[in-house]
Amino acid sequence: MAEGMDKADLLDLHMLVEHVGPLRAGDHVFREGDAFEAIAAVRSGTVKTYTVDRDGHEHVLGFYFPGEVIGLDGIHGDRYPCNAVALDTVMLCRFSFPKISVLATQLPGLQKHLFRLLSRDIGRAALLAGDWTADQRMAAFLVGLSRRLAARGFSPNRFQLTMARTDIANYLRLAPETVSRVLRRFQQDRLLLVDRREVELLDRAQLDALAEPLLRD
Amino acid sequence: MAEGMDKADLLDLHMLVEHVGPLRAGDHVFREGDAFEAIAAVRSGTVKTYTVDRDGHEHVLGFYFPGEVIGLDGIHGDRYPCNAVALDTVMLCRFSFPKISVLATQLPGLQKHLFRLLSRDIGRAALLAGDWTADQRMAAFLVGLSRRLAARGFSPNRFQLTMARTDIANYLRLAPETVSRVLRRFQQDRLLLVDRREVELLDRAQLDALAEPLLRD
DNA sequence: CGTCGGGTTGACCTTCGTCAAAGGCAGTGG
DNA sequence: CCACTGCCTTTGACGAAGGTCAACCCGACG
CATH class of the missing domain: 1.10.10.10 (Winged helix-like DNA-binding domain superfamily/Winged helix DNA-binding domain)
Known part of the structure; x- marks a missing residue:
């Protein structure tokens, strides 16, 4: 659902990366309502995002594979709007969002990239x-x-x-x-x-x- | 699907309004691919927006009543992405978008209002x-x-x-x-x-x- | 070996789309 | 004033798709 960062961007960003993992199947990357402070790129494994409605029913929003980015839908608020859970053994890189958004104002390519990632995720709804x-x-x-x-x-x-x-x-x-x-x-x-x-x-x-x-x- | 402008905003804007109509049922307000240069508030009557897919099938996107605003989905391009047609006798006010967007940078309330109109339109998809x-x-x-x-x-x-x-x-x-x-x-x-x-x-x-x-x- | 959770399979039934036909209102022309 | 015609709407009969329920299977793991 999301397009990954390419090599050039990763080079630009490698100083503000925090490596996370390994997470085991069932471990949560973040939960709905957690303070939104970072997005994350999957390095290996699979992540599922979902919400739970007020009737207790789960709604699966998407699956994310190596190279894809999760947490983008938190941008418009200060909280994550959904849960993200590892489906198998998962490694990822966290990018502090405050830092990355400052950087985006300086790197025009990065800002455009972030917008592309967002709109790609929205298109998923066609399914x-x-x-x-x-x-x-x-x-x-x-x-x-x-x-x-x-x-x-x-x-x-x-x-x-x-x-x-x-x-x-x-x-x-x-x-x-x-x-x-x-x-x-x-x-x-x-x-x-x-x-x-x-x-x-x-x-x-x-x-x-x-x-x-x-x-x- | 869209929230209307309130009285205060209309006062702010009345100088760049162009009154249009009356349109008869079947008349188009704009067509898909037309240059995007204005949004419009319905004053009376009903407007339907729709697209035609490449198989020739019509897809109705929404209906707009007095006080509601059409054309907002053209903002992200220079062309209208859909058709808008009058369902009965329609009167409307056109707002030049270039002028309104300049104004929005000066009036914080207006910018917020436009964003609210946009997100309201997106929520329609839940239906x-x-x-x-x-x-x-x-x-x-x-x-x-x-x-x-x-x-x-x-x-x-x-x-x-x-x-x-x-x-x-x-x-x-x-x-x-x-x-x-x-x-x-x-x-x-x-x-x-x-x-x-x-x-x-x-x-x-x-x-x-x-x-x-x-x-x- | 037993249990447990996920996966499969079959029987059944509800929902809704399709097809065909008929009804009703409006506009047109005689 | 009255057919005529065309379009929108309704109605009924039917069928296909897919959800539900229940049972069973099977691999993993204790």
Whole structure:
């Protein structure tokens, strides 16, 4: 959902970086209502962000992989508006936000970069809005993961679903059973192979075609 | 969807206002791609904004009543990102955006006001996102209309649906037939009376209860 | 070996979209 | 004044998609 910092920016910033981790699965990076003082780039592992509504139901907002940035949605307040939790072993870099925003006023490239990161995160909402079918949502989710992982140097066709089925379902606003059934049917139709949390995309063209109406815009 | 300008702001601005109208039903205020040079406050009548996707399908974005402001979503580009069309006889005031934005740098209240208008418009998306039932969407639509009209001095319980059923359906992402059926059922259940485009809300408590999960946030 | 949490599967049912047809109001022209 | 026509709306019948419920499976771990 978020585009990472490139090498040049990391060089500019390496003096105000604080390395954090390793966090274990279930550890929180920050919680809703915590004072907003830093954003963080994932170095390894997967982070899930979510909120809990007043009925106690969890709402998964997004998943973040190495190179991606979490905490940006705290910018417009002094508190984080959501929780961030490690799904596996996670390493990250914290950037003090006061320091980075001062720096952004001096580095025009950095400010532009931050705005891009923000708007990228907003576009994520396209997955949720609209009345897409379960197949389209699932395909868009997988294609989106694949592209993001590929952009980070991972294999675009074989990867791990580090999040639970219930998290995927919650994120896509589907029932967990539906996620299970769609994956099974995709496998029957030779679109992919899935074994536990391991996925291999086979028919990329067809998955792209399914995902296209969600990912364009 | 947008909060209007209050009296004090109108006084501040009355020198750079251009009165437009009357427009007849079907006349366009602006079209997608037109150069963005002004925002406009509706003085009377109803305006619908919409886009047309590359498959030729219309997507209704919102409805605007007297006191509400259209064109704000053009701020981040030099072109309007959508069409705005009059649904009935419409009068409006155009505010040159270059002039207003210069003024905003001098009047702190105005700048804050513009930001509030913007964020209010963004919150509208809650109606579309989420997997709400047809009943919830319809109730939220009616309660939302009622509140906005009441804030402008109109009756909160009796009002005209100035837009076609197909527009309501498109906006709520429902089939027109579903809109028709939900309204009929609401009437059977004594939640409201509806005759053609005239609506009277009867059981406000129950409608509020239906709409509540959509309108809170 | 038992238990526990996540995942899968099947049966069922609700909701809503689609299709087709008919009703009603408005504007037009005879 | 009255057909005629076109558009919006309603209504009914039907079907597909996906949620719910319940049971079962299976790998992990004590």
